[in-house]
Each structure stands twice: as structure tokens, then as C-alpha cells.
Amino acid sequence: MLDKKAVDVQILHVGPLTSVAEYLVIGSAESDRQTRAIADHIDGTLSSMGERPISIEGTASGQWVLLDFGDVVAHIFRQDARSHYALERLWSDAKQVPIPPETPAQETAPKRRSPIQKRLP
Numbered sequence: 001m002l003d004k005k006a007v008d009v010q011i012l013h014v015g016p017l018t019s020v021a022e023y024l025v026i027g028s029a030e031s032d033r034q035t036r037a038i039a040d041h042i043d044g045t046l047s048s049m050g051e052r053p054i055s056i057e058g059t060a061s062g063q064w065v066l067l068d069f070g071d072v073v074a075h076i077f078r079q080d081a082r083s084h085y086a087l088e089r090l091w092s093d094a095k096q097v098p099i100p101p102e103t104p105a106q107e108t109a110p111k112r113r114s115p116i117q118k119r120l121p
Contacts, residue, residue: 001025001027001039001042001074001076004029004034004037004038004041005028005029005034006027006028006038006076007027007028007029007030007079008023008024008026008027008028008082009022009025009027009028009062009099010026010027010088010096010099011023011024011025011094011096011097012024012025012088012091012094012095012096012097013024013094013096013097014091014094015071017091017093017094020073021068021070021071021072021073021098022071022072023071023072023073024073024074024075024087024091024094025072025073025075025081026074026075026077026087026088027074027075027076027077028076028077028078028079028082029076029079030077030078030079031062031078032061032062032063032078033062033079035062035065035076036059036062036064036095037075037114038065038067038076039056039059039065039067039074039076042067042074042076043045043056043067043083046069051069053067053068054068054069054070055067055068056068056078061080063077063078063080064076064077064078064081064082064085064103108110
């Protein structure tokens, strides 16, 4: 989510409170287009790692997109829709999971291998 500039991202540990999921990941976007882009990014990233969603809802409108991965459910809202539905208030008894600070892009880029030098006879 953060890769696509989602704002106010929160992770809630809801497992002790419900059987629906173990974690909810909630984030906001500034437009319908950004909401769909964030959802597509999450789906693409996790699918490439073999984690396919059980269900994806809301991509047609883009105001609230839900991606259900079983134990983890991601909610991406347009900012006005998020304040209207207020999931954080609904799950206020859930423990908030801290999100580690972002690592600068240059530190996460793979290191280049040094070129192989040919040996002279």
C-alpha cells in the first residue's frame, strides 16, 4: 500500500475478536483511480508470491475496495468513504500493529554483481 502512496495505513489484529480474519489492513487514497491502483498493486504483489485473493470487491466504483486473502483482509478507501464507514471505530478493541518505517529505495534495490573478468592465459 505504501508503495502506491496510500495514506493513514493501519494494521489491526482482529483475530481475538472475530473469526472473519486475523488482521485487517486499512488504507486511504485520494481518488477512485488511486484506490484501484493500490488494490491492483496488492493483488499483483501477493499473487506473484503465490497468495491469491479469495475475493476482491468494489473495484468498479473505487470508493472502497476490499481484498480478502483469508487471514488478512485489506480495505482501501477513498478518504471521504473511510471517514463515513469508520472501520477503526468499529474495531476499536483490536490491537494496532506497528508498521515499520519505510526503507529508502536505494537500500532496498538489489545489489549489482560485479562484472566477471576474463582470465588471461
